[in-house]
Amino acid sequence: MLTVVRTFWRKHRLLLLAFIAAIAVTAFFAVRLLVFTLYWADPDHRRQSLEDWMTPRYVAHSYNLPHDVVREVLELDAEEGKRRTLADIADASDLTLEEMQRRIDETARVHGGGGD
């Protein structure tokens, strides 16, 4: 095996280096996947906090809350056509993302749901 590698190193150095690089990339992603899986296995790490990109519907889905309740908590008017993200809502009102998070957490507690 070692002699094979040595021959490759002498005769096809570039090809061997490319091969080693490909192995390294594969190993990198394998380790990343493993680390992330271990992290993910801990239920505490699964709770998803509110982010700018989320929509009220997505929040409702993620926190297992009725959509109307989320709309109410975020002080939104009755059903409207356009999709809005929490960032849009924060821009248009004086609610901050932290405040939304606090309210949603509170509501989730009341509804007996959680982050799951």
Next chain:
Amino acid sequence: MDAVFTIVANYGAAALFAVTLLSCLALPVPASLMMLTGGAFAASGDLVLTTAVLSAYAGALVGDQTGYVIGRSCAGPLERWAEAGRRRTFLLGRARASIDEWGGVGVFLSRWLVSPLGPYVNFASGAGRMHWIRFSVWGAAGEVVWVVLYVGLGYAFAESLPAVAEFAADFNGIIAGGVVAVGLWMWLRLMQKRRGRLKRSLSSDDSGVTS
């Protein structure tokens, strides 16, 4: 990652169409991630599932065809270039033969399993004059797997979208890296075998001379 989520939230199906199209032309856009996001927004009710799937699929088909046509337009110049030397002609002939043998499956698998190679397979299929119907049928079948897989994963695991995105990216990295590594290893072995054959034939020539 958040920027990608925001784009899908703001532009919906149009974003899915555009991103799968561009990704089939080798532009570095996060198509898989966007399809996951599209699936998640379909689950939450922000997008309609069939619209999300169909727009991503339509984008992918248009992108593949565009890539094929671009490759095809290079076929003439490539052949003229190949005619200039015997070794070049030989190489092109070999490439043609492997397209004939493996082209269909290659197109299919490079849609979803090794999707980073997809755009280059499109160009190569056109440049190698792979039959258009064969390319289109295998390609269309592969894109079904790609789109349904990613939009479906996003839909099924919508409540933890960032986590699914991370899993999918790592998994993709492992597959792509692994396939390239296996390919390079086979190439190395091939070179080694050829050298061994060359050596053997040289030494048998020598012994022929001495005896």
